[in-house]
Amino acid sequence: MRVVLQRVSEASVTIEGEKVSAINKGLLVLLGIEDADSTEDIEWLTGKITKLRIFGDEEGVMNLSIQDVSGDVIVVSQFTLHAATKKGNRPSYIKAAKPDVAIPLYESFINSMETVLGKKIQTGRFGADMKVTLVNDGPVTILIDSKNRE
Structure with missing residues (x-):
């Protein structure tokens, strides 16, 4: 799994x-x-x-997690994060999971986040054409890939 996290206001x-x-x-x-x-x-x-310390403390140092600040979360499915761009100019999405695999994992991820944070997670709609707006706070943008744990 790959995520792009954006700290938002x-x-x-x-x-x-x-x-x-x-x-x-x-x-x-x-x-x-x-x-x-x-x-x-x-x-x-x-x-x-949920433990990543990317929110400012009272001195402005990124020392607090989403849990510490009681922040909210929106999760949006984004298969294009698995675009392969090495060859040619048209990205390939061959590694991106098809809906029959991706939807249950997407729903499980949301449920897991809700369980850990103890609150409802906002979402987009899997497979829909979505317009996502945000005000990136910082800006702070973090990339995480679960296959690169070490």
Whole structure:
């Protein structure tokens, strides 16, 4: 699994003109799932994201996690995070999981985040054409790949 985490002061997802989710202070999580991903990736990634100290403390030092600041989270499926761009000019998405594999893992990831954070996670809609807006706070943007743990 690959994620792009963006620390935001606000973010929202709109589908077909309807705002389906919105948060204030927190994280926008763009989640890419590949065929090789499993519940082990979900557990590791959930732990990493929820404990990652990327929010400022009282002195402005990035020393607090999403849990520490009681921030909100939006998770948006993003298969293009697994784009292979080595050859040619058209990205290949061969490693990106098909919906029959990706949807259950996406839902499990959201459930895992809700369990750890003890709150509802906002989402986009898997496979939909979404308009994602955000105000990146910092800016702080972090890339994490569960296959690069060491």
